[in-house]
Amino acid sequence: YHVLTNGWRDIGYNFLVDRCGTVYEGRAGGVAEPVRGAHTLGFNSHTTGVAVLGSYDTTAPPQAVLDAVAQLAAWKLDLSGVDAAGTTTLTSDGGRYPKGQDVTFHAVSGHRDGYDTDCPGDLLYAALDGIRRDAAALQGH
Numbered sequence: 272y273h274v275l276t277n278g279w280r281d282i283g284y285n286f287l288v289d290r291c292g293t294v295y296e297g298r299a300g301g302v303a304e305p306v307r308g309a310h311t312l313g314f315n316s317h318t319t320g321v322a323v324l325g326s327y328d329t330t331a332p333p334q335a336v337l338d339a340v341a342q343l344a345a346w347k348l349d350l351s352g353v354d355a356a357g358t359t360t361l362t363s364d365g366g367r368y369p370k371g372q373d374v375t376f377h378a379v380s381g382h383r384d385g386y387d388t389d390c391p392g393d394l395l396y397a398a399l400d401g402i403r404r405d406a407a408a409l410q411g412h
Contacts, residue, residue, distance in 0.1 A: 273309070283309035284322040286343060292335030294343055297322065303350060311385040313366030314374075317359075319347050327392030336395075341402045344379050345409035353378050355406035379403045 273279045284297040285308045297320070300306035310320025321343060323336055341355075348355050355378050363372045367387050374385070381399055382390035 279309065284320040285310070286319070286321045288321060288323045288336055288339050288343070290325055290333050290336060292333070292339035294339055302347075305351075311366075311382060313363040313368055313370075314361050314376075314385040316364070317361060323391055323395060325392075327395035328389065330392075330394065332392075332395045332398060337398055337402055338405070341405035342409060344402065344406040348378055348406070349410055354412050355379055355410055356403050356412055377403060379406060 273282045277283075281299055282297045285306055286302070287295040287297050289295070296302050298306050298308050305317075308315050308318070308320040310322070311318065321340060323332065323340065325332070325336075344355050353359065357378045358375050359378055360373050360375045363370055363374055367385060368374050376384055377399070379399060379402055381396045382388050383396065
């Protein structure tokens with residue numbers, strides 16, 4: 272979709288996670304590098320986009336998905352010294368929030384927090400508190 276429909280040269284998300292909890296590199300440039308994604312209009316800088324493959328409105332995400340996202344968040348946020356259980360304030364570059372508006376997010380947020388979408392689905396969105404908690408525990412917080 273990103274390449275063929277949008278005409279981009281790469282996928283917008285930095286990482287993808289399948290239902291078995293396998294993590295894949297998305298956008299090229301190096302997983303440990305601050306590669307700017309194209310995942311949440313207005314908040315692509317200073318963030319990392321993780322796409323969980325599947326639809327989680329009526330189906331609960333498998334535990335392997337929750338564990339993989341928590342481990343990925345703990346590792347990636349640790350690279351920048353960010354507490355997975357904390358918050359951060361980002362300045363919008365436009366989109367859902369007007370350009371220049373400061374918006375406070377959880378360090379681990381859902382796509383719908385920064386962009387008008389139902390993503391990541393109600394049941395995965397409801398699991399974000401647990402993902403934040405587990406990621407912070409993995410960081411030693």
